[in-house]
Each structure stands twice: as structure tokens, then as C-alpha cells.
Amino acid sequence: MHLQGVADEIMCKAFPTTLKGPARIWLSRLTPNSISTFKELSAQFAPHFIEGHRYKKSTACLMNIKQQEDETLRSYITHFNKEARLIDETDDKILIAVFKNGLRKRKFLFSLYKNDPKTMSDVLYRATKYMNVEDTLLAREEKPKKRERQEDVR
Known part of the structure; x- marks a missing residue:
């Protein structure tokens, strides 16, 4: 969306639709109107969930x-x-x-x-x-x- 030049407001509105589980709960607990740009949203989101990132496996695992x-x-x-x-x-x-x-x-x-x-x-x-x-x-x-x-x- 960022590459397409989509406005921050739209990205902020679309972002929650991609979340589930703990990430959705985290987002729902944010104070309303506390974030004004998508950059701020991603800066707050990343530290909470970067640890949960699954690293890709190699073909040898198969x-x-x-x-x-x-x-x-x-x-x-x-x-x-x-x-x-x-x-x-x-x-x-x-x-x-x-x-x-x-x-x-x-x-x-x-x-x-x-x-x-x-x-x-x-x-x-x-x-x-x-x-x-x-x-x-x-x-x-x-x-x-x-x-x-x-x-x-x-």
C-alpha cells in the first residue's frame, strides 16, 4: 500500500483487518486517537511482535x-x-x-x-x-x- 501511495489514514484503517489473536488485542487496547500516522503505528507495533516473527525454514526441513x-x-x-x-x-x-x-x-x-x-x-x-x-x-x-x-x- 505504501508503494502505491495510499494515504496514511487508509493504511491505518486497513491495518487492523490484517491482524488476529494477540496482535488484534494489542491494537484494540491502544488509546483512541493516540496515533496520527502509519509510521507511528508501525513503530509501536514492531517492538511488541518482532520476537514472534517466524523465520523461514530451508527446503532440507521437508x-x-x-x-x-x-x-x-x-x-x-x-x-x-x-x-x-x-x-x-x-x-x-x-x-x-x-x-x-x-x-x-x-x-x-x-x-x-x-x-x-x-x-x-x-x-x-x-x-x-x-x-x-x-x-x-x-x-x-x-x-x-x-x-x-x-x-x-x-
Whole structure:
């Protein structure tokens, strides 16, 4: 906003919408009209929350993420993406390699090696299609089991 030349008043009004948790509470406790510029606001804000700044991790941290034996592909992807967002600079080739390295030896991994994806977006798109098929097949298996249970109860 500062680069766009937005006025201080607008930046001060927009700033609270970006906060949550302790930062929002801190802001709400400020004395009304005690700050007149965005520079003053940021000067008061920074010392309170600079310690809480999370430093970005390196790609090497992702090497420890492995899909557990009982972990679904959906859960593995969620965990992987959560950690990948904490990486400062990511390269798709490295992300893909690390992602594949953490996957269990299953059909989806085989499909990734068979048709090598070029971007992480490609991997996630293919994973979504694969998970949807898995969910559909699982739902088909569940229907007969439910019918059998209902018949056993009768």
C-alpha cells in the first residue's frame, strides 16, 4: 500500500483487518486517537511482535516429512503443504523430489514416476484427481458393508 501511495489514514484503517489473536488485542487496547500516522503505528507495533516473527525454514526441513503407513494421501499433502509454506525460497523441482521421496510406495507414487510432473501444481492437481477416485471407490465399498450390517440387525 505504501508503494502505491495510499494515504496514511487508509493504511491505518486497513491495518487492523490484517491482524488476529494477540496482535488484534494489542491494537484494540491502544488509546483512541493516540496515533496520527502509519509510521507511528508501525513503530509501536514492531517492538511488541518482532520476537514472534517466524523465520523461514530451508527446503532440507521437508526431507523429514514422510507419509505414515496409516496416513491418507490427503493428510500427507496437507502436512507437506503446511511445512512447504514455511520455506523461504522454493524450487518446484526440489519440492517435487522431496514430495515423492516422502510418499509411500503406492499407485500414486508410481503414476508420478511414470508421467513426471513439471510443477508442484501439476502434482497437486493429479493428487486431487487420485484422491477423488479413492474416495469414490471407498464409498462404493462402504455401501455394501452398510447393507450387510442392516440385514444382520434384522
